[in-house]
Amino acid sequence: MPNKLISLAEAVRRFSWDGMQYASGAALPIGSDAIVFGRELLRQKRKDLHAIFHCSGQQLNLLAAAGAATKAECGFAALEVVGFANGLRRAVESGRLALEDYSNLAMTLRLLGGALNWPFVPATVNIGSDLQYRSAFSPDEFPARSKIPSVTDPFSGREIGAFSPLRPDVAAIHVTLADPNGNSILLGTEWSRFELSRAAKKVVVIADALVDPACIRQYPNLVRIPDILVEAVVYWPFAAWPHSSPGMYDMDEEHTFFMNKALASEQGTADYIRDFVESYSDLDSYLDLIGREKIKTLSASGSSFLLDPYRRWIFAPEDVASLTAQGLST
Known part of the structure; x- marks a missing residue:
């Protein structure tokens, strides 16, 4: 079976x-995100x-805390009940990272503009406020003229704004299910992963489970990311941890609080990277790091029924290993 399977590394x-301009799909502690790609x-x-994150979560928090990201654009920068993203806060307040702020709707529209290859996106939101007038990328310019410049609607004569389209170099997109060629089904909220997959120049999908192509043929209308858009497929269960993946596992609330507390300081960040980024060598040791008992608990999710229609087509880990050996890695 020809396929695009590849190892995470x-x-x-x-x-x-x-x-590079790097984007990832979905966010918030309850939103699926390819956090393991960021690790x-x-x-x-x-x-x-x-x-570039539509709505940032623990991945941007970690990349910012570690100093790997020096620019960011996003529409939301908190962790809901967990509190503000401490690693991101430290990076912005220290001047190590410039954070350009937009609304959630604006980020969606900018991704749509990139997907449709528009020269600019007409903006009727964010205008007339500091979202338009203040730019982290041009901090000394007020009002900022390059962030959301004014344009005239040629039909009505009304003055509106113009968003720049988003076309990230690479997008790592977490998906619930993918076949070996990258046809992907997303369960739960999408958080603009549909638009992102069409806007990015290259797409790598990170799948919690791999399914036989027969599953895709059974549910073609549910394929939100088709294989033609995908460069490579990575099989990695619990790729969104400590975020959730609807149908697969719940948010690891304990670790989410622990992680955000650790990222509040340089020493805590260094310790977290040592213990939860650099400490595993493969998928099995990654799952051991999370904890097999915790995995059982998180997998006993109230949303597990969402996976029921697809279970018969999910490949066992040993079948995935065999397919990966035949994939892009070779």
Whole structure:
């Protein structure tokens, strides 16, 4: 079976570089995000990243705390009940990271503009406020003229704003299910992963489970990311941990609080990277790090029924290993 399966380490080696525009899909503690890809970026010492997150969560928090991201654009920068993202706060307040702020809707529209290859996106939100007038990328300019410049609607004569479209170099997108070629089904809220997959120049999908292509043929209408958009597929259960993945596992609330507390200081960040980024060598040791009993608990989710229609097509880990050996890694 021809396929695009690749190891996580190889995906980061092949599809990332210092200084790139890097985007990831979904966020918030309850939103699926390819956090394990961000961990691997740190393991491979990537730096000067320009991070693009519709709604930031623990991945941007970690990349900012570690100093790997020096620019970021996002529409929300908190962790809900967990509190503000401490690593991101430290990076911004110290001047190590410039954070350009937009609304959630603005980020969605900018990704849509990138997906449709628009020269700019008409903006009727964020205008007339500091979201338009203040720019972290041009801090000495007020009002900022390059962030959301004014344009005239040629039909009505009304003055509106113009968003720049987003076309990130690489997007690592967490998906619930993928076949070996990258056709992907997303369970739960999407957080613009649909638009991101079409806006990014290269897409790597990180799947909690791998399914037989027969599953895709059974539910073609549910495929939100088709294989034609995908460069590579990484199989990595609990890729969104400590975030949740609807149908698969709940948010690890205990670790989310622990992680955010650790990222509040330089020493705590160094300790966290030592213990939870650099300490595992493969998928099995990663799952051991989370804890097998905790995995059982988190997997006993109230949303598990969402996976029921697809269970018959999910590949066992040994089948995935065999397929990966035949994939892009070779």
